Amino acid sequence: MSRQERTQPPAAPADENVVWHPHAVTREDRERLHNHQGVVIWFTGLSGSGKSTLAGALEQALHARGVSTYLLDGDNVRHGLCRDLTFSDGDRRENIRRVGEVARLMVDAGLVVLTAFISPHRAERQMVRDLLAEGQFIEVFVDTPLAICEARDPKGLYKKARAGELRNFTGIDSVYEQPERPDVRLDGEQLVTNLVSQLLDLLRRRAIINS
Numbered sequence: 001m002s003r004q005e006r007t008q009p010p011a012a013p014a015d016e017n018v019v020w021h022p023h024a025v026t027r028e029d030r031e032r033l034h035n036h037q038g039v040v041i042w043f044t045g046l047s048g049s050g051k052s053t054l055a056g057a058l059e060q061a062l063h064a065r066g067v068s069t070y071l072l073d074g075d076n077v078r079h080g081l082c083r084d085l086t087f088s089d090g091d092r093r094e095n096i097r098r099v100g101e102v103a104r105l106m107v108d109a110g111l112v113v114l115t116a117f118i119s120p121h122r123a124e125r126q127m128v129r130d131l132l133a134e135g136q137f138i139e140v141f142v143d144t145p146l147a148i149c150e151a152r153d154p155k156g157l158y159k160k161a162r163a164g165e166l167r168n169f170t171g172i173d174s175v176y177e178q179p180e181r182p183d184v185r186l187d188g189e190q191l192v193t194n195l196v197s198q199l200l201d202l203l204r205r206r207a208i209i210n211s
Contacts, residue, residue, distance in 0.1 A: 030110030034068045037208045038107035040132060041199070043116045044125060044179065045142035046171050047157055048149030050188045050195075054142060055116040057192050058199050067112055067209055072099055074117045087168045093124055100128035107136055112208070120176040135206070140199070141179045144188025146171050 031037050041058070043051040052073055059071045078085070082098055085091040096119050106113045119125050129137040149171065150158040161169035168174045179185075184202060186195050204211045 027108045027110060030108075034110045036067055036110075036112065036210065037136075038110045038112065039136050039138060039203075039208050040103045040107055040113045040115065040128070041138045041140060042119070042125065042128065043114070043140045043142055044119045044182075045144060045188065046146060046149045046176055047118060047169075048152040048154060049142040049144035050192070051116040051118075051142050054140075054186070054192055054195055054199075055114045057196050059114050061196050061200060062112060062209070065209065068110065069112045069114060070106055072103060072113065072115045072117075087174075089121075089168075089174075092120070093127075096124040096128060100131050103128065104131045107132060112203075118170050118176070120170045120174065122177045122179065125179070138184065138202070138206075139179055139182045140184045140186060141182035142186050142188045143178075148189060 027038060041055075043055050045051050052075075055071055055073070059069045062069050077095070077099060081102065082095045085095050096117065099115060099117065103113045103115060119128075125139060129139070131137075153159060157166060157169060158172065160166040161172040170176045184199065186198065200209075203209045
């Protein structure tokens, strides 16, 4: 499917009176203004894997290079956009669907969108990929062993899960499906600066940002 075709909504709304309105200013116009492509960099991994830290560090590095970015963080969106959702499997799917739609709009605005979500199920990550044109979704698997994540436990969530105080916690009593073919697999035990350098190299190779 072409990039132009992806400017149309991925699915028709339930109400036939809701119609799609094309705009005179296109995504390509916005990308020219920003001087880079719009893309989603989707960080996935266990809680404590380093997703949020890495996404934040990459955003800082991109911002310093004049790249227009926005970081969607898992905890932050649950303060507003997804505050009505629980951590059941159904609500987790809806959480990712909403984030995917927001990310799609931001890509249309010509932004580099960074997301930091556990997003434990392959089908949900594929759902977001399918919203976007080829090359606009980069899945980054921050591969950190469960033992390391649990030792870090920055918010004390693993401790609560082990004590039975927190249900449906990924890696303990809820499954995490590792990406089978991520665009990037990163060793979450490496220094953040090394990981950021790897990601910047990837974005240059793909001509998303200027070298």
